[in-house]
Amino acid sequence: MKQICLSQPASLDQLKLVTSSEPRRPGPGEVLVRVRASSLNFHDYAVVVGRIAAADGRVPMSDGAGEVVEVGPAIDTPAMQPALAAGDRVVSLFFPRWQDGAPSRAARIGVPGDHIDGYAAEYVTVPAYALTRQPKGYSHAQAATLPCAALTAWRALIVEGPVQQGEVVVVQGTGGVSLFALQFAKLAGATVIATSSSDEKLERLRQLGADHLINYRTEPKWARTVAELTDGEGADHVVEVGGAQTLVQSIHACRTGGHISMIGVLTGVEGKISTATIMSKNIRLKGITVGSCRHQLDMIRSIEANALQPVIDGHFPLERIADAFRHQESNRHFGKIVLDI
Numbered sequence: 001m002k003q004i005c006l007s008q009p010a011s012l013d014q015l016k017l018v019t020s021s022e023p024r025r026p027g028p029g030e031v032l033v034r035v036r037a038s039s040l041n042f043h044d045y046a047v048v049v050g051r052i053a054a055a056d057g058r059v060p061m062s063d064g065a066g067e068v069v070e071v072g073p074a075i076d077t078p079a080m081q082p083a084l085a086a087g088d089r090v091v092s093l094f095f096p097r098w099q100d101g102a103p104s105r106a107a108r109i110g111v112p113g114d115h116i117d118g119y120a121a122e123y124v125t126v127p128a129y130a131l132t133r134q135p136k137g138y139s140h141a142q143a144a145t146l147p148c149a150a151l152t153a154w155r156a157l158i159v160e161g162p163v164q165q166g167e168v169v170v171v172q173g174t175g176g177v178s179l180f181a182l183q184f185a186k187l188a189g190a191t192v193i194a195t196s197s198s199d200e201k202l203e204r205l206r207q208l209g210a211d212h213l214i215n216y217r218t219e220p221k222w223a224r225t226v227a228e229l230t231d232g233e234g235a236d237h238v239v240e241v242g243g244a245q246t247l248v249q250s251i252h253a254c255r256t257g258g259h260i261s262m263i264g265v266l267t268g269v270e271g272k273i274s275t276a277t278i279m280s281k282n283i284r285l286k287g288i289t290v291g292s293c294r295h296q297l298d299m300i301r302s303i304e305a306n307a308l309q310p311v312i313d314g315h316f317p318l319e320r321i322a323d324a325f326r327h328q329e330s331n332r333h334f335g336k337i338v339l340d341i
């Protein structure tokens with residue numbers, strides 16, 4: 001079977017297509033999956049360029065979707081999902097060990113494509129609990145966009161928000177997380193203020209349902225515009241994916257008593273912020289790392305009920321994984337980039 005492996009020191013030029021032996025037969029509690037698609041996340045990019053350390057030979061990519069080929073002997077543990085069978089269409093979990101309840105240190109260990117081998121492979125043998133069903137009617141490519149980007153947006157707004165009808169949500173840029181956040185916010189009946197560095201992308205955001213648009217290149221102090229658009233009050237929720245350089249604006253853009261979902265690090269991991277403003281505005285600043293199996297199952301039901309379609313920018317074959325990451329690196333994409341496997 002074919003798979004992609006990292007060689008250290010990691011870089012895009014070090015992503016190697018390897019033909020390896022047949023996949024391992026599933027043991028007790030495991031399933032063998034024919035992977036059909038994966039999708040790129042900023043996290044995967046950080047792994048393949050060496051910003052997040054991974055073992056030599058690691059198979060990258062945290063997202064995977066495909067069908068079950070073979071089921072190993074069952075193990076007698078309580079499971080929150082029906083037993084899998086050959087032919088079932090499945091999608092991966094970012095945190096396989098986080099099944100339910102509050103996040104814990106132990107639940108955050110075992111991320112595919114990082115701590116353990118991921119989904120840039122034709123076949124994987126994984127514990128059944130590392131997978132959920134796909135939304136009915138989804139293609140494998142659509143399903144592969146969900147485990148990291150969509151679930152993070154879902155948790156930020158629906159679980160942790162939780163966003164209410166008529167509230168105002170700010171989403172930043174046009175990457176995977178932000179476009180799912182826009183879609184979930186609109187499903188919840190919110191008003192969405194969306195930012196982008198590109199006027200052309202802003203027009204596409206409008207077509208997706210964004211109510212107000214801000215070009216953060218031409219308006220670097222975009223919190224002022226958010227204030228104007230909200231009669232001086234500010235937004236109820238800010239989905240913060242920029243990190244160090246955008247948090248200052250997010251704090252100013254947030255209303256008193258509002259909520260900032262601290263998700264991304266696109267502009268860096270450390271910065272200068274006004275802790276006094278967070279305090280005086282009574283802002284709830286909540287760190288988010290993706291979500292649990294329970295969250296993913298809830299999100300899938302909502303996707304089905306609302307016929308939500310992910311925004312896919314384009315597809316690359318597995319063999320062109322480095323080109324796919326170069327496309328992501330260029331920031332020309334709008335939504336998710338898919339790897340067909």
Ligand SMILES: NC(=O)c1ccc[n+]([C@@H]2O[C@H](COP(=O)([O-])OP(=O)(O)OC[C@H]3O[C@@H](n4cnc5c(N)ncnc54)[C@H](OP(=O)(O)O)[C@@H]3O)[C@@H](O)[C@H]2O)c1
Nearest residue numbers: 042152172173174175176177196197264265266288289290
């Ligand atoms: N904590 C978690 O659980 C979690 C989960 C998923 C992702 N993340 C993080 O969230 C961030 C986004 O991830 P992603 O996969 O959605 O990335 P992505 O698809 O690669 O998003 C890139 C887009 O972000 C926008 N952007 C870049 N700099 C920006 C800025 N200063 N202000 C506003 N937007 C900016 C750009 O949009 P325009 O071209 O429109 O300007 C760019 O196209 C990353 O830092 C990632 O690590 C965290």
